[in-house]
Amino acid sequence: MCQDMMRAEIWLQDTLGNQKGIEELASRIGYSSSQVRRRFRDYFGLSPGAYRDRLRLEKAARLLIHTTCHISRIASICGYQNHSAFSRAFQRQYGQPPRRYRQARRVSLKCRLNETETFSYAIRELPARKAVLTRLYRPPRLRDNLRDWLRHTEGAEALPSRLEQATPVAIFHDRPLEGALPRLDLGMQLKAHSTSLALPPAFRMLDLPAQRHACLPLQHASQLDDAVLYMACRGVSGAGEPLSGDPPLLLQTEDSLELHVPLL
Numbered sequence: 001m002c003q004d005m006m007r008a009e010i011w012l013q014d015t016l017g018n019q020k021g022i023e024e025l026a027s028r029i030g031y032s033s034s035q036v037r038r039r040f041r042d043y044f045g046l047s048p049g050a051y052r053d054r055l056r057l058e059k060a061a062r063l064l065i066h067t068t069c070h071i072s073r074i075a076s077i078c079g080y081q082n083h084s085a086f087s088r089a090f091q092r093q094y095g096q097p098p099r100r101y102r103q104a105r106r107v108s109l110k111c112r113l114n115e116t117e118t119f120s121y122a123i124r125e126l127p128a129r130k131a132v133l134t135r136l137y138r139p140p141r142l143r144d145n146l147r148d149w150l151r152h153t154e155g156a157e158a159l160p161s162r163l164e165q166a167t168p169v170a171i172f173h174d175r176p177l178e179g180a181l182p183r184l185d186l187g188m189q190l191k192a193h194s195t196s197l198a199l200p201p202a203f204r205m206l207d208l209p210a211q212r213h214a215c216l217p218l219q220h221a222s223q224l225d226d227a228v229l230y231m232a233c234r235g236v237s238g239a240g241e242p243l244s245g246d247p248p249l250l251l252q253t254e255d256s257l258e259l260h261v262p263l264l
Contacts, residue, residue: 016059064098065105109233126260132159132188153186212262
């Protein structure tokens with residue numbers, strides 16, 4: 001993956017809620033606007049604007065399903081300046097207006113609650129922390145050993161040696177609702193007060209905010225989707241805590257894997 005286009009894709013994800021244009025993106029990565037549009041389409045199959053619209057609608061779909069936020073508030077969070085424009089765009093993408101989509105998907109999840117595998121979990125208020133991450137697109141099958149997976153990731157051999165003892169983490173941006181472009185951030189979780197590091201170009205430092213999470217121990221990485229589905233079903237049914245719609249994290253602890261699902 002071209003690192004400049006990775007940076008462009010991440011920037012689009014991080015600016016869903018505002019109206020910053022492609023001109024600002026081009027200035028940030030040192031290309032002309034036309035070069036950004038051409039190169040981005042070559043890598044991702046869509047123009048930057050169309051891609052950001054897709055991300056906005058995918059985020060809106062997650063918020064509609066997993067939260068009780070008013071639809072106009074969801075539209076604003078996702079960067080739409082008026083409710084009507086949001087509703088038209090959402091119906092074009094999903095074939096239903098937002099309200100009907102929300103009702104249908106929540107009913108479907110409620111009905112699946114008794115069919116899903118059950119998992120034990122604890123609710124914790126996790127403190128603010130940082131992560132050193134690289135992004136993978138259409139990643140291969142998840143490995144149980146995240147550290148081993150990281151060692152085979154491009155650029156990881158140049159990470160500072162002090163990260164060897166940090167906690168491996170994977171962040172899944174296409175869960176609990178599958179996205180058009182499956183993508184995953186892979187790296188190491190650090191404490192909030194960690195100082196800046198000299199990182200290889202494919203890696204970046206990300207601030208993870210303090211937030212409530214449902215923490216589920218997993219025996220194998222293959223349980224990830226079932227565990228997220230279980231928490232989503234519980235959340236919409238009222239049997240458990242509602243999800244925030246933010247991407248879940250998988251961490252490798254000393255003796256197991258632990259899934260962290262962000263909650264409202």
